[in-house]
Every structure is written in C-alpha cells, then in structure tokens.
Amino acid sequence: MKAAVLVFPGSNREGDVAQAIELVTGRRPQMVWHGDGDFEKVDLIVVPGGFSYGDYLRCGAMAAQSPVMAEVKKRAAQGVPVLGICNGFQIVTEAGLLPGTLMRNSHLKFVCADVHLRVETSQSLFTNRYQAGQVIKVPVAHAEGNYFADADTMKRLEDRGQIAFRYCGPDGSTVDGRGNPNGSSSNIAGVFNDTKTVLGLMPHPENAVEPMFGGTDGKALFEGMVEALS
Amino acid sequence: MKARVHVTLKNGVLDPQGKAIGHSLNRLGFPEVGDVRQGKFIELELAETDPAKAKARVDEMCRKLLANTVIENYSIELVG
Numbered sequence: 401m402k403a404a405v406l407v408f409p410g411s412n413r414e415g416d417v418a419q420a421i422e423l424v425t426g427r428r429p430q431m432v433w434h435g436d437g438d439f440e441k442v443d444l445i446v447v448p449g450g451f452s453y454g455d456y457l458r459c460g461a462m463a464a465q466s467p468v469m470a471e472v473k474k475r476a477a478q479g480v481p482v483l484g485i486c487n488g489f490q491i492v493t494e495a496g497l498l499p500g501t502l503m504r505n506s507h508l509k510f511v512c513a514d515v516h517l518r519v520e521t522s523q524s525l526f527t528n529r530y531q532a533g534q535v536i537k538v539p540v541a542h543a544e545g546n547y548f549a550d551a552d553t554m555k556r557l558e559d560r561g562q563i564a565f566r567y568c569g570p571d572g573s574t575v576d577g578r579g580n581p582n583g584s585s586s587n588i589a590g591v592f593n594d595t596k597t598v599l600g601l602m603p604h605p606e607n608a609v610e611p612m613f614g615g616t617d618g619k620a621l622f623e624g625m626v627e628a629l630s
Numbered sequence: 631m632k633a634r635v636h637v638t639l640k641n642g643v644l645d646p647q648g649k650a651i652g653h654s655l656n657r658l659g660f661p662e663v664g665d666v667r668q669g670k671f672i673e674l675e676l677a678e679t680d681p682a683k684a685k686a687r688v689d690e691m692c693r694k695l696l697a698n699t700v701i702e703n704y705s706i707e708l709v710g
Contacts, residue, residue: 501700506646
C-alpha cells in the first residue's frame with residue numbers, strides 16, 4: 401500500500417500517522433506539502449491532525465481551499481481512499497468530501513483523553529479488521545469535535561450505514577450520550593462518505609498502535625487498510 | 631468600496647459560546663440579557679465599483695470560504 405500524508409502549516413500529527421503506516425507497511429509514506437498541486441499516484445491519502453493555518457476562520461476552512469486539496473478532491477471523486485483524522489476530519493468536511501461539520505465542543509473545553517469507541521460496521525476498507533459492535537480505546541485531543549449535521553443528513557447517514565464509530569461507555573453503551581466527550585450528535589466519532597472510500601474521525605488511531613503508547617486498538621485500522629489496498 | 635460580512639449560526643444550531651457569554655453577562659449584573667448568539671464580522675476592501683457586481687462576488691466568497699453553510703448564515707452590506 402502506497403500512502404501519501406498531507407502536511408499543512410500547523411499540522412502536528414503527520415509524523416505520528418506516517419510512523420503508524422510505516423509500522424504496518426514497512427515503507428515510509430510520501431509527505432506532500434499543501435502548496436503542491438500534484439503528487440505521485442498513491443493507494444491512500446491521509447489528512448493528518450493538527451491546527452492547519454492556526455484554525456483561522458474555522459477549523460479546516462483554509463486548508464480545504466489549498467492547492468493540494470483540489471487534487472485530493474479530484475482523486476477522491478475517482479475513488480482513491482481518503483482518511484481524515486482530527487483536524488484532517490475537519491478539513492475533509494470543509495472540502496465537502498464528507499457531510500456535516502465539526503463544531504466547538506459543547507463544554508467549550510479542549511479534551512485530551514482516552515475514549516471508548518464502538519465500531520459501527522466492519523464493512524469498509526478502513527474497518528474490516530474490526531467486528532461490528534466491538535469496543536476499542538483510543539485517544540482524542542481536540543476543541544472542535546462536536547459533529548453536527550441537519551436532520552435529513554443525520555437520517556441519511558443512519559439509513560446508509562455511513563456512521564463508522566460512535567463514542568460509548570466501556571460496555572459499548574451510548575445511552576444518554578454515554579462516553580461522549582464533546583457533545584457530538586448521536587455520539588458520532590467518525591463518518592464515511594456514501595461510497596465508504598472517505599473516512600473522517602476525531603480520535604487518533606495512529607496514537608494507539610504500540611503498547612508503549614498505552615494501547616494498540618488503533619492498529620487494526622491501519623492493518624485493515626493495508627489488507628484492502630495492497 | 632467596502633463590504634461588511636456578518637456570519638452567524640443558523641437558528642437551531644447550538645451556540646455554546648453564545649451561551650457562555652450570556653451567563654457571564656448575567657453574572658456581571660446584566661440580568662436583562664436572555665439568549666446570546668455570537669458570530670463573525672469580516673470587512674473586505676474591494677477594487678470593484680459596481681455594487682451589483684461586488685455583491686455577487688462577495689456572495690461567492692461567502693459560499694466558498696467565509697461561511698460554512700451547513701451551520702452558518704451570512705449577510706452582506708456594501709459601504710462607500
């Protein structure tokens with residue numbers, strides 16, 4: 401699997417995700433600067449976390465209009481898989497590759513913690529190494545992770561199985577917003593586009609790939625992608 | 631010519647920052663303050679002199695970058 405990791409001014413998890421990819425593929429992904437309108441053909445494009453453009457205007461708004469994102473949109477339309485993590489999730493929603501948007505956390509605080517996620521489906525190139533209903537533990541670190549979409553969009557996401565991950569309690573329960581760290585609608589932590597070739601999520605699976613990080617539950621996401629895309 | 635753009639959250643979209651501002655004002659001795667909604671004010675200096683053309687261009691700017699129409703409304707005012 402050949403991967404590209406985008407780098408914006410203010411990105412800060414590009415090294416983490418590059419390392420996670422190298423761990424499972426044995427090869428370093430290509431790092432692509434935001435000003436580059438073109439880059440090598442790859443099997444996966446990763447938009448990493450951080451604070452691109454200092455979160456000016458809205459998180460991800462400026463990055464979504466950068467030259468590299470015009471190219472990413474073109475390739476996504478051709479079916480090239482795109483993974484947006486944290487600020488990357490904000491960027492791909494601002495770019496229109498995913499429905500909805502990420503708003504300020506309902507409690508207005510930055511949240512940095514391990515959270516439980518329920519995997520909602522194993523039927524995707526990103527989640528095939530998990531079981532539907534499986535509970536995993538990965539960290540979050542964000543101030544704007546409160547997923548919002550209008551009622552019609554929310555219904556469409558549910559009906560089409562486009563919800564990838566939900567925040568939950570250790571037992572997998574989402575009753576009364578259990579485990580929800582940011583006020584996200586329907587406890588949503590990650591969503592797919594309608595072809596399930598684009599995934600955006602707020603948590604950081606790339607920071608849960610080795611025991612010394614405190615957990616390895618994120619590793620299966622990368623292994624699943626390698627399996628699907630190699 | 632100048633354009634003044636107001637970007638506000640749509641009705642029905644929760645505004646925790648507005649709520650926090652409201653609480654603070656109440657605490658500071660302004661009990662008359664009820665619901666507070668906060669937004670953004672953006673002022674643009676434009677080379678265009680035709681108001682209709684300027685407005686159409688700023689409208690496009692709002693849709694492309696200045697507002698996120700999933701959650702925000704915008705209004706445009708031309709000055710000078």
